[in-house]
Amino acid sequence: MARNPYYNPDQPHHRPDGFQNAEVPFEPKTLGEVLRWRWDATRQRLPHPPRTPIPTQAPDLDFIHRNATAGSAMQPAVTWIGHATALMQCSGVNALTDPIFSERASPVRFAGPQRHQPPGLALRELPRIDLVLVSHNHYDHLDDASVRALHAQPGGPPLFVVPLGLKTWFATRGIRSVVELDWWQAHTLPGPKGPVEVVLVPAQHWSARGLGDRMATLWGGFAVFGPDCHWFYAGDTAYSREFARMRGRFAERQSPARGGGFDLALLPIGSYEPRWFMAGQHVNVEEALQIHRDLGAQRSLGVHWGTYALTDEPLDEPPRRLTQLSLSQGLAQDEFFVLPIGGTQRLAARGTTRDARML
DSSP states (O other), X not given: OOOOTTOOTTSTTEETTEEOOSSSOOOOOOHHHHHHHHHHHHHTTOSOOOSSOOOBOOOOHHHHHHHHTOGGGOOOEEEEEETTEEEEEETXXXXXXXXXXXXXXXXXXXXXXXXXXXXXXXXXXXXXXXXXXXXXXXXXXXXXXXXXXXXXXXTOOOEEEEETTOHHHHHTTTOOOEEEEOTTOEEEEOOTTSOEEEEEEXXXXXXXXXXXXXXXXXXXXXXXXXXXXXEEEOOSOBOOTHHHHHHHHTTGGGOGGGTSSOSEEEEEOOOOOSHHHHTTTXXXXXXXXXXXXXXXXXXXXXXXXXXXXXXXXXTTHHHHHHHHHHHHTTOOTTTEEOOOBTOEEEOOOTTSOXXXXXX
């Protein structure tokens, strides 16, 4: 692997040849372990088909587009497009997380994981996007065709905020509207309601797009702080004590007088089986609930399920597990929720009561 041009020996997640998780180093599985996983899955015919169809609904395009151009009157809202792609409309900014609109999460069009449901909004149905957050370079999170389409959107390209090392990937495609961040670094962009700060935060994961670039670029999640909404996107991650530390690190700006905690956290709840293979890179539902508590989030939305069959659990299992565990742990019905693909949840502006969030 080539030398890491960002290497800083004072940063525990930096390595001379790339990056690593600060808490528990990621250990790639051996070829034998990969073959064991795939053999077991084939022998047991995993994943099993869904018991029920993945819920979908026609998007509320009238609301989404009116809201997108409302400026300082924009109502905070989230629309789940599918997998880890969500449209966040907050503080006058239209943001996308890890946009993938392609049929396959793959470097080629004829093979690789295939969508089971179309995106909740087609690219042509999106409002103009101001901000795109890319958590890491795996094909189900950084999609070439989707990035190119967003860069070419009418009205000019969005700002892409990415972890260290990914700016070069964008530059080779002629995309210059890119800000690159290390963990805990921030970028502030103007919004009609006031500044919006984007912070790259640690995730327990890894990166690669080929055989020779494993962990050459960084990965992470995002904390976004706007005047009327504080929201969080975890990207892909295993469980880590970093999430509890984040709550303390961000405590001052999330004081009770300003509403406390994140107003919304977008947390992965799928792609977790078998645990012996996935536990070091993807949380299961139990761990997602723990992250929700660690962050002190007011509400969380489960994402990263129901779209691509990447692992061994049925596509519809994560929300069933979420319902069961939420009930057993005494969570309110709307505290950690899921949406149908294409569904929108409107949110109350920051500082309002919990009851007012159920809009």
